[in-house]
Amino acid sequence: MPRQQHRRQLVYMTNQQHANRWRRLVRGKKECWSKHERHQYWQAGAHVEPSAAFVRQKTEYERMHHRCTEGITDWKAFYFNQSEGKSATADVDGCKYAFLIPGQWHGLGNRIMSLISTFTYAFITHRAILMPDDGILPSLLCNPFAHSSWLIPASQFWAIKADLEKGPRNLAEQPGKHSRGVFCHLDWMTPEDEWTFFCKRTQEEVAEKPFMLFWSDMFFVPPLYFVPSLRARLEALFPDRRVFTHVARYILLPANYLWDRIVRSYHGHLEHHDVLLGLQIRPVDETQEDIFERVLACVTSTQYLPAVILPDQWQAMADDVEDEGLRGAQGESIGVFVAALNGSYASRLSTLYSQGKPYSAQTVSIYSETHDTTERQDDRQQYAAALEEMFLLSFAHRLITSDFSTFGYTAAALAAIDPWSLNIVKRAEVDWRSNDRPVCQRTVSEPCALSIRRQFKCPDGDSHTSDSETAFVRTCPVIDAGLHLELPRIPDFIGAV
Structure with a gap:
């Protein structure tokens, strides 16, 4: 076992022992487990602290x-x-x-x-x-x-x-x-x-x-932020402008039954990997092949996952691989947690990386939790599964989410990770198949306020189109009907801690 992974497991065992002891002490009391334990799981964004x-x-x-x-x-x-x-x-x-x-x-x-x-x-x-x-x-x-x-x-x-x-x-x-x-x-x-x-x-x-x-x-x-009095309060409380991150980490506390499911899933399948990638794929009504190709192009172009040599290409690629050598950290284990209503994306990725040979020395394992094919209103079990997936995504070191997805917005903000956003969601204003659109692009961890523009008018005739004091309130990427807060870029997680 690599030294870094062994050290991380020892740290987890210590944390888990403390958590179990604490839970025994408060048994019977109305204590919220996630309130006391959640911070130990946000690894990539652990340095983002409230003011x-x-x-x-x-x-x-x-x-x-x-x-x-x-x-x-x-x-x-x-x-x-x-x-x-x-x-x-x-x-x-x-x-x-x-x-x-x-x-x-x-x-x-x-x-x-x-x-x-x-x-x-x-x-x-x-x-x-x-x-x-x-x-x-x-x-x-x-x-x-x-x-x-x-x-x-x-x-x-x-x-x-x-x-x-x-x-x-x-x-x-x-x-x-x-x-x-x-x-x-x-x-x-x-x-x-x-x-x-x-x-x-x-x-x-x-x-x-x-x-x-x-x-x-x-x-x-x-x-x-367009209201001067509110902007002053927001800037005092959130000097880093990560409003959603700090507020969500304060009030978005999974109930005990759900938190227990979340940590069991994490420790059972995800925590032992050197690098954990969260992959959220929103649409279920588009051509699966088109979306899968874009997902694969994104994970490899970002170098979050290695390219794969398929079985029928092994012989043809053998000389190139021998000459160039395997890329990537030697023996690095990458876990990929896939959150999608359509389970075929996770199964296809799993088949690809289990049958093919990664063009690197890395090993890749694919995991997913639910395989519902439709989003049902007022289905409490499905909502519980969705919140579980949001938190598991937020425990990742790196994130790829779907554009315009509030599900992905929540996971990225909880994690305090600037995700890559997949251009795959169908909208009337945008053709995601357009050749001039990248398969994915870097965004910020704070959500987009969809549908609102700077051009609205106030009763006193004032407008916000050229307000230098709120220049950091920018138009969302890809679509002009939306606003988001400009943030300092968070560097990518490099390797195991």
């Missing part, structure tokens, strides 16, 4: 959340009493709230985009985030707060939601008689005149409202 200001703000936010939710058992009555100016039994002076409908009728990736964005907004504007206890996310995640819960009874939540929906949508219209709060509806179909939510004057009006209802299916953090 001291963010750590302090977490403590202050949890204290505020506890004060603003403690003792409230009937949220429906509390909401209407507060809205009508009646006295409340709880000490809620100065408290404001953000109610979240987490991406209904969408996949898990979109729900996570909504959760991270809404929490970020609540975090920087000092609002207590709350959501119904009957949703998909509560079944998958631990409560992140030490002394309060972000869940309220579903029947009470939906009564509040029904009332807030009557209010001004994104404050694009005059509030009128409904003064209880604001309905913030942000998705890829939101018309341009409602993007005024990301304008200075609108946010000044929103700040006066005690209640906000958020419905979204997208990552809407980048345009928050």
